[in-house]
Amino acid sequence: MVNRRKLNPDSSPMAAFGARIRRFREDRGWSQDVLAEHLSYSSQHISAVETCRKPPTLPFARELDRAFGNADTVDSFEREWRDIRHGSLLEGFPEYVGHEGRAAEIRLFEIGIIPGLLQTPAYASALAGGDVHRGTITPEQAAERVSVLAERQAKLVRLRPPTVLVVMDESCVRRPVGGPEVMGEQLEHLVAFAALPNTMLQVAPYDIGERRPFNLPMNLLTQPDRTVLAYAESQIRGHLDRESTFVLAALSAYHQLQAESLSQAASVAMINEVRKGIL
Structure with a gap:
C-alpha cells in the first residue's frame, strides 16, 4: 500500500486503539473509505485516529462497535476507550x-x-471550552467530558x-x-x-x-x-x-x-x- 504508516501498538494505549481499528477493518478487507461508509466520520478522521493524530472519542468508539458488530462485548472499542480515558483521570x-x-x-x-x-449541558460545555482555550484538552476531549457527564447524570x-x-x-x-x-x-x-x-x-x-x-x-x-x-x-x-x-x-x-x-x-x-x- 502507498503511504501506509507503520503502527506500533505497544507505544501507547492510543496507538493500540488505532492498530486495532486497522486490524479489524483489514480482517474484513475494508479500506478506510469503506469503513467510513459505515460511520458518520470521514476516512481522513479514521486515518488520524489510527495513526494517533487524533484521540478516539466515545461516540467514535460506539460507531466502530456498531460497524464491527462488537457492541456490548468484552472486546468492544467503547470498553477500550474507557480504559484509555480512565488511565488519564x-x-x-x-x-x-x-x-x-x-x-x-x-x-x-x-x-x-x-x-x-x-450542571446543565451548556454550563458543562462552557467549562470544557475554557480548558480547550487554555490548551489543556482538545475539542474532542471536551466533547467526551460533556458526554460522560451526561451519562453520569442519566444513571x-x-x-x-x-x-x-x-x-x-x-x-x-x-x-x-x-x-x-x-x-x-x-x-x-x-x-x-x-x-x-x-x-x-x-x-x-x-x-x-x-x-x-x-x-x-x-x-x-x-x-x-x-x-x-x-x-x-x-x-x-x-x-x-x-x-x-x-x-x-x-x-x-x-x-x-x-x-x-x-x-x-x-x-x-x-x-x-x-x-x-x-x-
Whole structure:
C-alpha cells in the first residue's frame, strides 16, 4: 500500500486503539473509505485516529462497535476507550463513578463551580471550552467530558432514584460561567433541582468563614448495603476512601457543614436573587 504508516501498538494505549481499528477493518478487507461508509466520520478522521493524530472519542468508539458488530462485548472499542480515558483521570475517580451510579444516597460539597451532577449541558460545555482555550484538552476531549457527564447524570434517573444532598459554596452560585444566558439557565436548573422530592440543596455563605469544615470538594456515597465511601479531590489527585475512621470523620464534618449553611429555602432565595441580577 502507498503511504501506509507503520503502527506500533505497544507505544501507547492510543496507538493500540488505532492498530486495532486497522486490524479489524483489514480482517474484513475494508479500506478506510469503506469503513467510513459505515460511520458518520470521514476516512481522513479514521486515518488520524489510527495513526494517533487524533484521540478516539466515545461516540467514535460506539460507531466502530456498531460497524464491527462488537457492541456490548468484552472486546468492544467503547470498553477500550474507557480504559484509555480512565488511565488519564485522577486516581480513584473511575472507581468512584461506578459506585456513584449505584448509590442510595449522594452527598456533595463543591467550591467554585456547580457540582457536575447538577450542571446543565451548556454550563458543562462552557467549562470544557475554557480548558480547550487554555490548551489543556482538545475539542474532542471536551466533547467526551460533556458526554460522560451526561451519562453520569442519566444513571441517577431510575425507578428508585438516590437521595442527593448538595452543599455548594457561595462562590459556585456567584462565579459567572458561559455568559448571562448560560448562567441564568444553570441557576434556574438549580432551583428546579431543589424542588425534587429526593434532593436537598444548600448554599454555604461566605460569612461561614472558618466554620466551613472542608477546603476541597468532598463527595460521600452511601451504598445500598449502607456502607459509606468518601471521595476527595485536589488539582492533581483524587482519593477514594473506605477506611471507617476517615469516612466517619468526613460524614460528621458534612453534617456540621449542613448545620452552618443556609436552609434550602434561603439558598433558593439567594440563587433567585443572583439570577435576577444577571438577566
